[in-house]
Amino acid sequence: MFEAHARDVAPRLLGARLTANGVTLRLTEVEAYGGSGEDPGSHAFRGRGRRNATMFGPPGRLYVYFTYGMHWCANVVCGPEGEASAVLLRAGEVVDGLAEARGRRPSARNDAELARGPARLTRALAITGADDGADLGAGPIRLELPERPAIAFATGPRTGVSGPGGDGAAFPWRFWLPGEPTVSGYRPHTPRRRPAY
DNA sequence: GAAATGATCGTCT
C-alpha cells in the first residue's frame, strides 16, 4: 500500500483512522510531497539530510518534523525505500478521545477546530519529534485504512508552499473530503514580514 | 470581518 508514490497513496488515506495517545482521528485532508529532485516543495528535494532521514527510509513510517520554532507536522512515508515521497496529514475529525483532544487544544472554539491544520492535528494527538520514524502498522501510533477508499474527494493546489517554481499550484497534490467542517481549506502563504525600510 | 505580527528553534546556507 505505502509502496506507491505519495500522490497515489494520499487519496486513499482520506477517511482513514489515525490513533495516538488516546485520541482517534478520521483523516479529512492530506497533501502529497514528491521525492528527491522531483518536487521543489518537498523536504526531500535536496536529498537526504539530518531532518528528513526518515523520508528516505522504509514506507509506512511516520515522518515528524519541527517548524516555525514551535510546531510539529506529521507525514506518512511512501514510495519504495529511497524515493522519499510522503503524505502530510493536514486535518481530521476527532472520533474518539474527545476529552483528551479538548484538553490539549484549549484554544479550539469547537470540535471541528481540534485537528484542523497540520500543527493542530499533531497537538491534538500529542505527536512530537519523539515519534519520528514510528511504524504505523504496529506500536502505539496506528493508521487504519478505510474499508473502502473515499469515492468522492477533491483535489487542489497545496497550501503554504512558496518560492520560485515551488508554488503550490505546480503540484495539485492536496486532497480533501468535500463538505467536511474539519478541512483547513486554502490559505494564501503570507510572507513572514516585509523588510522595514 | 480581514490582515498583520509575534512566538521560537532546528536545519541548512
Next chain:
DNA sequence: GACGATCATTTCA
C-alpha cells in the same frame, strides 16, 4: 544568519 509544509492573538476597518 535566515527562514520555514503554522497558529493564536492583536489590530484595523
